Amino acid sequence: MTPVPTDKKQEVPRGTLVCVGTGLNLAGQISILSKSYIENADVVFSLVPDGFAQHWLETLNEDVRSLQPYYAQGDEVKNRRDTYAQMVQAILDEVRLGKKVVCALYGHPGVFACVSHFAIAQAKDEGYSAKMEPGISAEACLWADVGIDPGNSGHQSFEASQFMFYRHTPDPTTHLLLWQIGIAGEHTLTKFSTSSDRLQILVEQLSEWYPLEHEIVIYEAPNLPVQSPRIDRLPLKNLPFAELTPISTLLIPPSRELAFNTEILAKLGISEADLG
Ligand SMILES: C[S@@+](CC[C@H](N)C(=O)[O-])C[C@H]1O[C@@H](n2cnc3c(N)ncnc32)[C@H](O)[C@@H]1O
Incomplete structure (x- = not known):
């Protein structure tokens, strides 16, 4: 028998990280590839809409750890930056142990x-393999449920508070999406609602x-196959009285017609009539 050299170091497997999206609707909006990553992982961290989605993940892998407890619990006041830092730390701790x-994350990760x-940036910084698999986002569901092709006039997306705090200029000939409308204008990163x-x-x-x-x-x-989408239409002036939840997204359809760019058309030798 060949003796095993005592000074030979044990090969420690390199940890890896893959961030996958589970889509919005339970179990049916995840890609085959993402599902397979979950099934074959050593540990799965999760942030999904409800207990049903969490339970479904637990049927795919026996070590699923919800990241939800890192958010403020009960009356606790906690800055979401701290929450996110702790989540990244928890994920990286397992990567550093050599785990897959x-x-x-729900939607697109x-x-x-x-x-x-x-987490991916940190893992790569430390030399680990890390990547993201796309998922079906709230926006993808919105185009399908509301029946809009955003390619018809284009669209813009902003986080609602960022839209308020910075000088973004919306183009009213396109569709405008404001994400996290339910916490619009909330700058402390400690609350989960806004005000009229x-x-x-x-x-x-x-x-x-x-x-x-x-x-x-x-x-x-x-979020569940038995539910219907909420599509509430109202005049802009009534927004302050609308019921908003953490999962509300605001869509503002175009208010103006697309305008021809006559200078470019002239350079291209195209007339407005050519474009129908
Ligand atoms: C932190 S972002 C997460 C988005 C998620 N990564 C995705 O791909 O859809 C949370 C925001 O996404 C939007 N959102 C999440 N769930 C939604 C749902 N069920 N319907 C519509 N919008 C949703 C809302 O604007 C919400 O405030």
Whole structure:
């Protein structure tokens, strides 16, 4: 028998990280590839809409750890930056142990979701293999449920508070999506709701481009196959009195017709009539 050299170091497997999206609707909106990553992971961290989705993940892998407890619990006041840092830490701790780690986030894991981006960047910085698999986002569901092809006139997406705090300029000939409308104007990163006063300020801001009577849509994709989407249409001026939840997304359809770019058309030798 060949003796095993005592000074030979044990090969430690390199940890890996894959962030996958589970879609919005229970069990049916995840890609085959993402599901397979979950099934074959050593540990799965999860952030999904409800207990049903969490339970479904637990049928795919026996070590699923919800990231939900890192959010403020009960009356606790906690900055979401701390929450996200702790989530990244928990994920990286397992990668550093040499495990195949999957982070399963609802929707698309990298759309209006920072934890996956932070964790992947940190893992790569430390030399680990880390990547993201796309998922079906709230926006993808919105186009399907509301029946809009965003390619018809284009679209813009902003996080609602960022839209308020910075000088974004919406193009009223396109569709405008404001994500996290339910916490619009909330700057402390400690609360999970907004107020009518803040929404009134947003309405005034938007009135620079949209008439107060302009129809807007509050959209909520179903998280369970038995649910229907929420598609509430209301005039912009009524936004401050609307019922908003953490899963509400605001859609503002175009209020103006597309305008021809006559200079470019002239350079291309195309007339407006050519475009129908
Ligand atoms: C932190 S972001 C997460 C988005 C998620 N990564 C995705 O791909 O859809 C949370 C925001 O996404 C939107 N959102 C989440 N769930 C939704 C749902 N069921 N219907 C519509 N919008 C939703 C809302 O704007 C919500 O405030």
